Amino acid sequence: MKRDSSHDAGPLLALIAALCRELRPGPPAPLLTLDSELERDAELDSLARAELLVRIESAFGVRLPQRLIGEAQTPRDFLRALAAADSQALPVPESAPAMGIAGAAEAKGEPAPDQLATLGAVLAWHARRQPERTHLILLDEDGTAHPLSYGLLQQQAQAVAAGLQARDIVRGDMVALMLPTGLEFFPCFLGILLAGAVPVPIYPPARPSQLEDHLRRHAVILDNAGARLLVASGEVALPAGLLRGLVAGLRGVVLADDLLACRANPAQAPAAGQDLALLQYTSGSTGNPKGVTLTHAQLLANIRAMARAAAVRPDDVFVSWLPLYHDMGLICAWLSCLVYAIPFVVMSPLRFLAAPQRWLQAIHDYRGTLSGAPNFAYELCLRRVPDDLLGQLDLSGWRVAFNGAEPVNPGTMERFAARFAACGLDPKALSPVYGLAECAVGLAFTPQRGLLVDRIGRAAFSTLGQAIPAAPDDPNPLRFVACGRPLPGYELRVVDASGSELPERREGRLQFRGPSATSGYWRNPQANAKLFDGDWLETGDYAYLAGGELYLTGRAKDIVIKAGRNIYPQEVEEAVGRLAGVRPGCVAVFGSPDPASGTERLVVAAETRLSEATALTALRQAIQDQVVDLLGLPADEIWLSDRRIVLKTSSGKVRRAASRALFEQGLPEAEPRAAWLQLARVFVAGAWPRLGRLATRVAERLAGAWAVAAFALLALPVWLGVALTRRPATAWLLLHRAARIWLALAGIRLEQVDQSGPATGEARLLVANHASYLDGLLLIAALPAPGWRFVAKRELRGSFWSRVLLERLGCLFVERFDLQQGLADAERLAEAARQGQRLAVFPEGTFTRAPGLRPFHMGAFVAAARAGLALRPVALAGSRDRLRDGHWLPRPGKVRVTLGPVLDPEPLAGSEWERALALRDAARAAILAGCGEPDLQR
Structure with missing residues (x-):
């Protein structure tokens, strides 16, 4: 039953005011209205709003969506949520799901073998050996457990891979991932890898008040990454779609649900350990975000080293609320569990922020042994976990409590150990760690000996x-x-x-x-x-x-050097942040050059709700006293503002460099804009580039349609001319001229590179890579003389039109699937070459949409070795981009045909097979060098 909220406004405002008084005792807070800004007027950050959500639920006897922590901007937003909520006596206390303890107990699994070189191979290994076994348990907003098995995870990842490939994502493409913690994240991340692409995790927008800043920062990231596609959830589809206007190479936004609904089978995109597996952008606390490149080998090396340092066991259970777009939550938590077959219990960061005891409760419920968080989370548990819960928690199994991703406060950890000793927490479990994205995640781990x-x-x-x-x-x-x-x-x-x-x-x-x-x-x-x-x-x-x-x-960038001394900002920020009148966590200390002398000034920037001159003067003096007591010298400048001047990263770290830039430019942040206005500004900023790209696409489509029309006009008379001739050389010359004419009409510029020198005429076999329907035409247009006979797959004889054309060219047809017939065809090719015929072969046999040189069939190379005939590699570059498999409109642009050096089998030693292998490898190396595509044979 929906509640009547007409009388809730007064009690709601009183509840918010009471929370404000608790957070900032001292001068009375300004009178709040339903349209007051929670962040600016009430000074409630995300942690305070999490506390507010819990109090509202308790006071009004309702359940509210946790997303309000980030989305609610005014008390009226909470009032609307109250009106939409179902009434109930009191929130039902959360308890362990029935399958929780059993799910953890059954999960003693076998870690993936060390010889597996990629994350895709790890997933396939688990899915093959234990498809029904639970890999992870997601705790949703209400605490309901949603398990995901290895078999289902692989199934869904393959669906995502197929969906991406259907949207023209090919090997090596960058695909951004803007998903909250949910069951969709895991198959989408792995599906990107199975498609041969590289995932780029970015964080979803959290606060409407910062929406424009969020989108512009992410536009910089996506542009640097060269992201081709953005995978998003329905909740952020609209703002995510606006990024297309700001990022030139971004082709579109696709919903995770649409990818998961794909029923096709993905094309194989085999990866190697040295292939890129992740583009992890640093948080940007000291500057612009930078994309750290990490290969499969690097990720697995770090995961295995961390597991050895933490003495990971088969009966371990990892509990996490860490965001999956951050390296600590992604690699240290989830991917480590994937590799080592450890049950992974995960909840969203918002669920933790709303009630920090849920983290500890999950460790209790699921017998968690491994878990970790930044220092602020331990501090939050000290402040927010109720005393009456301590007797109900059993934390005795928690053997490694990581503390990393931000500086570790010794006082926090000492108090955490003392308070939760009543729950059986072993003080030796406390494990400060250190890592950075440039090392994947982990670099130094604490042995299980407690705090030092x-x-x-x-x-x-x-x-x-x-x-x-x-x-x-x-x-x-x-x-x-x-x-x-x-x-x-x-x-x-x-x-x-x-x-x-x-x-x-x-x-x-x-x-x-x-x-x-x-x-x-x-x-x-x-x-x-x-x-x-x-x-x-x-x-x-x-x-x-x-x-x-x-x-x-x-x-290093944050340390301030003043009067020959190193000043460490964090301890000053902590001390100043404890002063009445200063917004907790909203202090930045940095050095800034004096415009007059050039010497470095010590600047303390702090946000405050105070506005009266007398109160500000008193606060400025209190800050100065605190700085002098701590450092023995004063600050040169104390910058106070009621606006957001202390900028932070997505993980909550102070962006001192960005705050310094605001100070030096005299540009404190403007008044918060409405979400619709921010979206409109972003839309307008991207409108002109979007129109330009639309015009380009329209021009390409028109050019493609013209190319198809020109092909249709030429096709029938050329086909008739070839069909009526009886001499293959005449048919070749006719096609050669027609191909040149059509390429010119289609706007496809043919560039020819000849690396063979005077020995060109000695080659009797030609082998070329196969990337597009255009390849045959390109060879005909580029080869210097008639008389070449194509070797084509036997299936092409099934069509009357292609059979007549290829037979008039003197093509030889071979079997690709029957082994005995394939051996006979190899002998037939060798005999034809001995008789002086010149053969052109595509040894890959077929082509796909995805770039890359596929494994070669051995027929042409065995024929060359057997007959002692010289062989010539030809590399085609650009044809896949001009007409990709599955597309029918050619795109104008350049293609390059590189005629490689002639390879002679006579000087080669060994058996016939060994000489054939040597020819294949030499030809492959030459084609790889000229085609510019990855080697799919690795």
Whole structure:
């Protein structure tokens, strides 16, 4: 029954006001109305709105959608949700699903063998050996469990692959993935890989107030990636569709449900370990996002190293709420479980934010042994998990509690261990870790020995970079958490400004190397130049080593150097964020050059709801006092604003560089715009490019239609002329001239490259790659003299029109599927070549839409070896783009025919078969070099 919400407005506003007073005691908050901005006027960030959602549900006895955490912008949005909600006594407490504990217990599985080189091979191995076994359990908004087996996952991934291929996605294409945590994400990610493409995970828009900024940032990512298609959910289809106007190469947006509904079988797109498997964009906390390239081999190497460091066992269960577009949630959590056959229990980040106890409850319900999160999640559990729940939670099985992706606060972890000891949590389970996208995800793991905190003297460290242990009575030491030791097979070192390696307890730039180190950023040579130092890679972090342990001290770009001292922004931000009047988590500390002197200024930017001059002056002085007490020197500039001046990444990290840019340009963020206005601005920005691309497509279609019409006009008279002639050489010359005329009319420019020199006439066999229906015409147009006879598949004799044409050209027909007939055909080809006939063969036998050189049939090469005849490779480049399989309108553009060097079998040693193999390999290498497509034989 729908509730009557006409009397709910007053109690709702009172509830919001009470929450505001709890969060920011001190000066009274401004009077709130139903149309007040929750973020600007009430200063409720996503975490506060998660708390608000829980309180509204409890106070009004309803269930509300968790998406309101990100979508609700005003109290009126919550009021509308109340009106649409079903009344009930109180939210029913969530308990373990009936299949939860049983599902975890039955899941002792066998990890995928180490020799499997790709994620697709891992999935196929599991699906073949245990198709009915549960791979993951998704907990939806209401806590209902949705299992997904390996067999069904592979089935759905193949459907996605076929759906992508039907939309012209080919091997090597980039496909962006903008999906929330749901059952659709997993087959879509793997389906992209099975189609031969590369997934590019990006995060869905969370807040309407930041919609335009979100779309513009993602447009930069998609343009850099060269994404051809964007896979999205229905909820974000409209804003995602606007990205087409901003990204030139993006052909469209497809819904995940439409891909999953595909019933076709995908074409095989075999991958190798060195093929690209993921384009992971960094969060951009210190600059523009950069696309980290990761191969299958690199991902699997990192996953296997992390599993060894964490001593993963067959009876482990991984529980996660981490976002799947982030490397920690994608690789460390899900893909690791896929490889090691560990049950994966997953919920959405919004479900965790709405009630953090759900994370711990899931660990209890499913007997979770592995789980992790950034530091803020542990802090959130300390503040939000009710005391009366502690006696109901059993966390004794949680043996590895990762803490990574942001700086680890020692106080948070100490308090977490103390509070949840009542639930059986072993303090040794607390495991600070360190990693970065450039290493796939993991780089250093803590052995299961609990928290290790280093207390060091502030003066020596900030001035000399020496991590000298502080005296026991030091009142103001620096505290750094040990983030573990390098993973097996990985190395760390700390270097100074000149690149010289530093000894233990000396701070410097942290570098690493190891089997999952990226080969570089995608299409970003400037960033790559800064990434590599020989075979070492820069992490962008400052750190020191002590006792084999890694201690992170700060981001290299964030450390402020003032008066010869290193100032670490995070501890200042934490201290200032605790002051009354400052929005928690909305403080950024950075250095900015003084326009007059050029020296670096220390700037503290903080968001506040205060507006009166007296109150702002008092807050500015309180901040200055806090900075002086902590650092012993004042800030040069304190920037206060009631607008959003502290920018953050999708994972909640402060974007200090972006906040500094706002400060230096004097451009604090403008008033929030309505979502419809933001969408309209994005639409208008993309309208002109969209019109330009539409005009281009229309021109291409018209040119293609003209090419088809010209072909139709030429086809009948040319066919009749060929049919009436009795000499193959005459038929060839007629077709040669007609092909040249048609290519010119169709706007297809033929470029010929001859690498053979004076020995061209000695070749009796010609082998070419096969990529398009145009290939025969191209060879006829490009070959220098008549007299070549095509070797064609026997099926072409079934059509009257093609049979007459090919027979007049003197074609030889061969069998592709009957083994005995194939052997006889090889002997027939050899005999024809011995008699002086010149044969042209497509050794792939067929072609597909997807680019790549397919395996060669051996007939032509055996014939050449048997008859001792020279063979000539020919590489066709561009014909697949001019007319792809499944399309009927040619596209104008350039094609290149490269006549390779003549290969003579006589000097080759070995048996007839060995000489044939050598000829095949040499011809294949020459064709690969000229066609510019990947090798599908690997």
